Amino acid sequence: MILRAVFLLVFALTTLFSTPDASAHALEPxxxxxxxxxxxxxxxxxxxxxxxxxxxxxxxxxxxxxxxxxxxxxxxxxxxxxxxxxxxxxxxxxxxxxxxxxxxxxxxxxxxxxxxxxxxxxxxxxxxxxxxxxxxxxxxxxxxxxxxYFSLGVHHILMGVDHLLFVLMLLLLIREWRPLLAAVTSFTIAHSFSLAAASFGWIIVPAPPVEAIVALSITFLAAELLHPEGDKKRLSERYPWVVAFAFGLLHGLGFARALIEVGLPEGDVPLALLAFNVGVEAGQILFIVVALALGAAISRLYPAVAYVFGNSARAGLRILAYAVGAMSAFWVIERVAGFVA
Known part of the structure; x- marks a missing residue:
């Protein structure tokens, strides 16, 4: 049921954001x-x-x-x-x-x-x-x-479609709750570290390459989802926390851009960083809860749609993986062209 719920939500998201002029980010503040x-x-x-x-x-x-x-x-x-x-x-x-x-x-x-x-x-x-x-x-x-800064963190994660798609793809790839918990925890630790490092100026990375790699992380997870399940587990299943940690560092640099652009209050930098990071986590948890709840509601209200996805899970997963992968690949090309051209 959980897989089907997530399934339907990803389908809705990819339908909504797979148009040619779609953007992974909401308008900048x-x-x-x-x-x-x-x-x-x-x-x-x-x-x-x-x-x-x-x-x-x-x-x-x-x-x-x-x-x-x-x-x-x-x-x-x-x-x-x-x-x-x-x-x-x-x-x-x-x-x-x-x-x-x-x-x-x-x-x-x-x-x-x-x-x-x-x-x-x-x-x-x-x-x-x-x-x-x-x-x-x-x-x-x-x-x-x-x-x-808490509200800024919530707003940034909920308006960043690429970050949300990354979380949803993790939900589809990692079915067992213990590895999923490890992945989500390592993702949180990683982006908290890189967010703080970038905000203090310890790491200086231009925004366009970071945005391109964030999109590439979604493409990677989509490609993982296309690998058939078998005796040999996929990389994200064998080392979920390592994959989540590595990409969490990159996503943290993306989160830091919002803070760098608006600045941090002098004398209260640790407080602002903590508030922003807590806001990001709260928004992420809220999205997961709402996504699962809406997916479950859709499966009950529209049993015909749930029947199709529930009885053709493998085919449906491939369709969704191709849709998300194509969309994120488009973002990669668009963003790389933006700073190379």
Missing amino acids: GYLELDHVGGDEWRVTWRKPQVGGEPMRIDALLPEACDPRSGPDPAFDGRAFLTGWIATCPGGLAGQTVVIEGLERTRTDVLLRYTLGPDESAQTARLTAASPSLTIPEKQGWIGIFGS
Whole structure:
């Protein structure tokens, strides 16, 4: 039943994301930084995602007391649209409201990073479609920092289709719960290590090659799934924790990109890293639970579909493996072409 449930979920995912223009990642988050430079002046950095080669139709509006409230037209930096300016905000930012205009019509979010004054640690907050504005508090505190980075971690894993497909392919390959537990645990340890190392700058790897290898990891698992079951176990079955650990290091570098782009709060780096990593794990567990529950529900509500997959499991697995493998191979080629060309 569990295999059939996972089976149906993978089928639904591959159907949804196997179109030619599909992307493994959701839109990158927007980023607004308000850095105090002295007196009543703040240096503003505003970075918004691209959509179809154009800047997303969202705009950062500073508090009404600030002048100017918005900046000049952004320029493309290779990944997103970037602009910056100096704003004068008499009375400071505490108690004032920052708004991301148009964010309520999107599926992305914006990370806000700000300093209230000289010698103050940077604070962070996450703005979403449901909450596109923020009244800046006097001081955020550790609860606010943990909540912001925890939600960022959950959002990043749940919006990253390639990471989710990797987890689902592991579920299909490893049927016994002990090896599966070992694989998931080693994957967690590995990406926690590489996430921290990349965030502290101990490992510096450009994002495009990492993204290509992450896609390649899914292709590898799809190829493993195509190997017929027999006396000789597949590599992922013989050494599940080794495979999961190796690819977990690479996926951790992919997770680190989100943190590197938005930055870490000075003085609270360990807390932010912990919160982000816990958020990633919470999102991963949530996805697995929901996937199994939905798969079981589909098999009960649509017995004809469940019958086909349940009685033709080997053929169905091959179809899914080819679908996931073809999609991930396309991502590999697309991403390699992006940094080689």
